[in-house]
Amino acid sequence: xxxxxxxxxxxxxxxxxxxxxxxxxxxxxxxxxxxxxxxxxxxxxxxxxxxxxxxxxxxxxxxxxxxxxxxxxxxxxxxxxxxxxxxxxxxxxxxxxxxxxxxxxxxxxxxxxxxxxxxxxxxxxxxxxxx
Numbered sequence: 001x002x003x004x005x006x007x008x009x010x011x012x013x014x015x016x017x018x019x020x021x022x023x024x025x026x027x028x029x030x031x032x033x034x035x036x037x038x039x040x041x042x043x044x045x046x047x048x049x050x051x052x053x054x055x056x057x058x059x060x061x062x063x064x065x066x067x068x069x070x071x072x073x074x075x076x077x078x079x080x081x082x083x084x085x086x087x088x089x090x091x092x093x094x095x096x097x098x099x100x101x102x103x104x105x106x107x108x109x110x111x112x113x114x115x116x117x118x119x120x121x122x123x124x125x126x127x128x129x130x131x
Contacts, residue, residue: 043119048100050115051107061106068099 023029051057052065071077072092081088104112 043123044100044104046119047112047115048103050119051103051112054107054111054115056111057103057107061103065099065103068096072096 048065052062072095077088077091079088079091081092
């Protein structure tokens with residue numbers, strides 16, 4: 001904190017925000033990043049579904065995703081839902097998300113890029129009045 005005193009016994013206190021907090025907009029940036037991720041969830045689901053239907057994607061990646069879906073739907077879990085309610089459901093969600101990310105990262109890059117461009121074109125056509 002920097003304190004400066006100026007004339008006639010008036011105290012003017014200047015608090016230097018930048019010395020204590022390096023980025024005053026850090027919290028806002030994190031919120032915008034989270035909003036962007038939430039906004040792109042439907043596109044990520046579309047991409048995952050397109051990759052599951054594509055014949056150029058290796059079979060073992062598709063099997064991984066179908067196994068994750070079966071695991072999430074099955075009543076047997078590593079962490080039982082009734083024992084630890086929050087962590088049981090959270091574990092199912094994490095396994096599903098990790099398998100979908102593995103599907104996208106393991107797929108051939110040119111196949112993923114083609115599907116991303118197609119989804120982007122669909123979105124531009126669908127929402128052309130809002131831009």
